[in-house]
Amino acid sequence: MIQTIGIWVAAFLTLCIFSFLYKDNPFYKFAEHLFVGVSAGYWAMYSWYNVLLPNLGRPLFIEHELILLIPFILGIMMLLRLFPKIGWISRWPLAFIVGMTSGYYLVTFLQTNALEQARATIVPLQNINNIILVIGVITGLFYFFFSTEHKKAVGVMARIGRMFLMVAFGASFGYTVMARISLLIGRFYFLLGDWLRLL
Amino acid sequence: MKRQIPLIITFIVGIVMVVQYFIPRQPFAGLFDTFNRWFLIIAVFALLLGLMNLVRLHANKLRRRNKGWGYSVVLLGGLVATIFTGAKWGIGTGTPFNYIFVNIQQPMGATMFALLAFFIASASFRAFRARNIDATLLLVAAIIVMLGRVPIGNILWNKLPLIADWIMTYPNTAGQRAIMIGIALGTVSYSLRVILGIERTYLGGE
Numbered sequence: 532m533i534q535t536i537g538i539w540v541a542a543f544l545t546l547c548i549f550s551f552l553y554k555d556n557p558f559y560k561f562a563e564h565l566f567v568g569v570s571a572g573y574w575a576m577y578s579w580y581n582v583l584l585p586n587l588g589r590p591l592f593i594e595h596e597l598i599l600l601i602p603f604i605l606g607i608m609m610l611l612r613l614f615p616k617i618g619w620i621s622r623w624p625l626a627f628i629v630g631m632t633s634g635y636y637l638v639t640f641l642q643t644n645a646l647e648q649a650r651a652t653i654v655p656l657q658n659i660n661n662i663i664l665v666i667g668v669i670t671g672l673f674y675f676f677f678s679t680e681h682k683k684a685v686g687v688m689a690r691i692g693r694m695f696l697m698v699a700f701g702a703s704f705g706y707t708v709m710a711r712i713s714l715l716i717g718r719f720y721f722l723l724g725d726w727l728r729l730l
Numbered sequence: 731m732k733r734q735i736p737l738i739i740t741f742i743v744g745i746v747m748v749v750q751y752f753i754p755r756q757p758f759a760g761l762f763d764t765f766n767r768w769f770l771i772i773a774v775f776a777l778l779l780g781l782m783n784l785v786r787l788h789a790n791k792l793r794r795r796n797k798g799w800g801y802s803v804v805l806l807g808g809l810v811a812t813i814f815t816g817a818k819w820g821i822g823t824g825t826p827f828n829y830i831f832v833n834i835q836q837p838m839g840a841t842m843f844a845l846l847a848f849f850i851a852s853a854s855f856r857a858f859r860a861r862n863i864d865a866t867l868l869l870v871a872a873i874i875v876m877l878g879r880v881p882i883g884n885i886l887w888n889k890l891p892l893i894a895d896w897i898m899t900y901p902n903t904a905g906q907r908a909i910m911i912g913i914a915l916g917t918v919s920y921s922l923r924v925i926l927g928i929e930r931t932y933l934g935g936e
Binding site: 533537538540541544545548549551552560561562563564565566567568569570571572573574575576577578579580582583586587598599601602603605606607609610612613619621622623624625626627628629630631633634635636637638639640641643644645648649651652660663664665666667668670671672674675692693694695696697698699700701702703704705706707708709711712714715717718721 | 732733735736737739740741742743744745746747748751752764765766767768769770771772773774775776777778779780781782783784786798801802804805806807808809810811812813816817820821827829830831832833834835837838839840841842843844845846847848850851854857863864865867868869870871872873874875876879880896897898899900901902903904905906907908909910911912913914915917918920921922924925932933934
């Protein structure tokens with residue numbers, strides 16, 4: 532019984548969201564606001580049980596790991612953002628987050644995105660596929676090189692690079708469309724199968 | 731005090747994160763784990779800040795009876811119900827919290843993303859006009875990849891899936907790789923500017 536009610540609620544909310552295809556309407560707004568509220572509550576409880584309790588609650592208040600007072604105080608300082616007069620205090624925890632993210636990304640992006648990708652591009656030019664790959668990467672980088680005006684040889688390289696980028700964007704677009712269509716099929720499968728039992 | 735201390739914190743934490751990568755031994759390896767744990771804790775407080783802001787915004791809307799205040803009731807009701815069930819019965823399988831997730835949050839999330847299929851279709855109708863060579867390349871690549879991934883593509887021409895795979899493996903990889911290297915170089919330079927205190931926009935005004 533409780534399972535059936537759940538399916539009916541899910542079907543009703545699914546149809547509420549699909550109603551936006553006609554136009555913005557109260558059913559869609561209802562579902563949209565409910566979605567925001569439930570999602571916020573979900574992530575709050577998820578973070579409470581999976582992050583805050585094991586990393587701060589138990590270690591600090593039961594095992595007395597006093598070093599954890601530092602992130603706890605920084606976290607409280609973050610909440611002071613809600614009070615305009617002392618909101619500047621929230622810059623301290625923000626600075627920690629920004630510093631950590633910057634330092635971490637600096638090395639990981641350099642390692643995985645720049646060096647590894649460059650290394651993977653250094654391949655023997657013994658077949659047409661490898662030649663296309665190398666030309667595509669080099670000319671694509673020329674397109675992003677703005678220190679020199681895109682004229683003459685640089686302009687030609689950038690032009691070819693733009694063509695490769697267009698193919699990449701087209702392929703990504705097609706891939707994204709297919710992923711979204713899969714989700715849409717999933718929702719129709721739910722409506723026609725689980726709810727109406729027509730499948 | 732208002733700007734100098736945050737800049738010092740950013741510098742020290744940023745440098746430690748860089749150094750620990752090159753010297754993965756104590757005390758730097760330990761500092762990475764410690765900072766990572768602190769980061770997670772502070773990130774939850776940032777989430778809490780967003781939550782409190784959301785509640786304040788909709789509570790004000792409700793109190794002033796602004797237009798559409800009824801939807802704020804729905805939002806706050808959903809929020810309170812989810813938090814209450816999670817706090818009282820936990821978040822494991824078979825709990826009321828899980829019931830809300832499976833029957834409300836998950837279907838609505840999937841439908842929201844599925845809805846994008848229609849908007850992508852209408853956007854592609856406008857974008858896929860073969861006005862010039864760039865738009866034509868975009869159009870051809872997208873159509874081949876889309877047709878190559880569904881059974882009808884194989885029925886139309888059995889080489890289509892192979893061509894789609896080839897596009898994904900070579901020209902697409904080349905383009906994506908150029909973008910990734912560009913992003914990496916941009917991220918490295920921006921991170922350096924932040925750590926060295928040249929880039930200060932994240933501190934806001936005053």
